[in-house]
Amino acid sequence: MKGKNIVKNVISIAPMVDRTDRNFRNFVRMINRDVLLYTEMITAQAIINTKDLDYLLDFDKIENPIVLQIAATNPKEAYEAVRIAEKYNYDEINLNVGCPSDRVSGNMMGAYLMAFPEIVADIIKAMKDATDKPVSIKHRIGIDGKNILPDYFERTLLDQYEDMKNFINxxxxxxxxxxxxxxxxxxxxxxxxxxxxxxxxxRYDEVYRVKKENPDLHIEINGEIKTVDEIDKHLKHTDSVMMGREIYDNPMILTEFGKYYGKDINITREEIIEKMIYYVENMEKQNIRPHLFLMHAHGLFHNVCGSKYWKRKINDPKADSRLLRTLLNEINYNY
Structure with missing residues (x-):
């Protein structure tokens, strides 16, 4: 069985469907070079069957450290998908055992698999046989599988700490x-x-308990974490913290994470827009629609003067590098 040590990082950005794509990840890197990035969840079948592997899996070097998250139904698919992904320089492979979508659980993936820890173990073994990269799991503390799990299950509500403990063991x-x-x-x-x-x-306390009872495991906590004060609280009990929509909605919070990496992050919004202009100009040279990038930058002025104006301007499907230059000039003139 192959495998390296885990990728250690204090803060990670959760995989989010239709959000944590290549363009958003590049936007994050304009602000913070250290947080651990995740791809959107990608099914093993999509990797196996795609006709455009680069579109699905390729990324820019600046995005490292980055984790590929996959969802898989069985060991064979998981092995094949990870082997295909080996040509890309991901730092870690993560198995999604937490997505509650009925589309995912209906295909026996995601959180549904928490009811089948032995199958998950077999999937993990296959993934580790396919790669030298670290392999991790993202999951919930439990599931309510009523009307979804097979009829032979005596209990469909697997929400006790002992259920999660059994899954981890x-x-x-x-x-x-x-x-x-x-x-x-x-x-x-x-x-x-x-x-x-x-x-x-x-139920944060149950995640804390997992770490206390398993000090040799790296335990990362996720779920409605929005401030640095909350991060500090969780880091007293866990190894790392995963944040999601708060970073998407308020990306300037990324400037507050420097203390976790022994540095200060003093970048301004004006400096970020200058980087955005360069990025969008490169998109235009490749005939790629800038909107695919700009749609991820709505929160740059979150909760500060000019937020609504900024959102309205860059939300225009025709927004381009010239608009960004105009907005930058307006900011410099007014402030």
Missing amino acids: ITEKAGVNKYIIHARIAILAGLDPKQNRSIPPL
């Missing part, structure tokens, strides 16, 4: 030593993914 034997834990259960039927991020109550 079994998968750890397959060689996993890094777990990213969303501190909510996933309700597989009746809630959409957005509701699953807010309705099930947060």
Whole structure:
């Protein structure tokens, strides 16, 4: 069995569908060079069957450190997908065992697999046989599988700490030593993914307990973490913190993370826009629509003067590098 040590990083940005694509990750790197990035969740079948592998998996060197997150149903698919992805310089491969989407669970992927830790262990073994890169798992603290799990299950509500402990104990034997834990259960039927991020109550203490009882494992906590003060609190009990939509909505919070990497991050919004102009000009040279990048920068002026104006301007599908130069000149003139 192959495998390296885990990628250690204090802060990571959660994989988010339709958000953490290549353009958003480049935007993050304009502000912060250190946080650990994730791809969107990509199914093993998509990797195996795509006709444009570079479009699906390629990324810019500046995006490292970066984790490829995949969803898989069985060991064979997982092995093949990871072997295909080996040509790309990802720092880590992550198995999604936390997505509550009915589309995903209906295909026996994501959080559905928490009910089958032995299958997850076999998938992990296959992934580790396919790569020398570290392999980790992202999961929930439990699941409510009512109306989704097979009829032979005596219990479809697997929401006790002992259920999560059993899942970790079994998968750890397959060689996993890094777990990213969303501190909510996933309700597989009746809630959409957005509701699953807010309705099930947060149970941070159970993630803390996992770390206390498993000091040799790297335990990362995830779930509605929004401020540096909250990060500091969680780091007293866990090894690292994963944030998602707060960074997407308020990317300037990335400037506050320097202390976790022994540096100051003093970049201004004006300097970020200058980097954006250069990036968009390169897109234009390749006949790529700038909107695919600019759509991810709506939050640059989050909660400060001019936020609505900025959003309205760059939300125009025709927004381009010339608009960014105009906006930059307006900022410099007014401030």
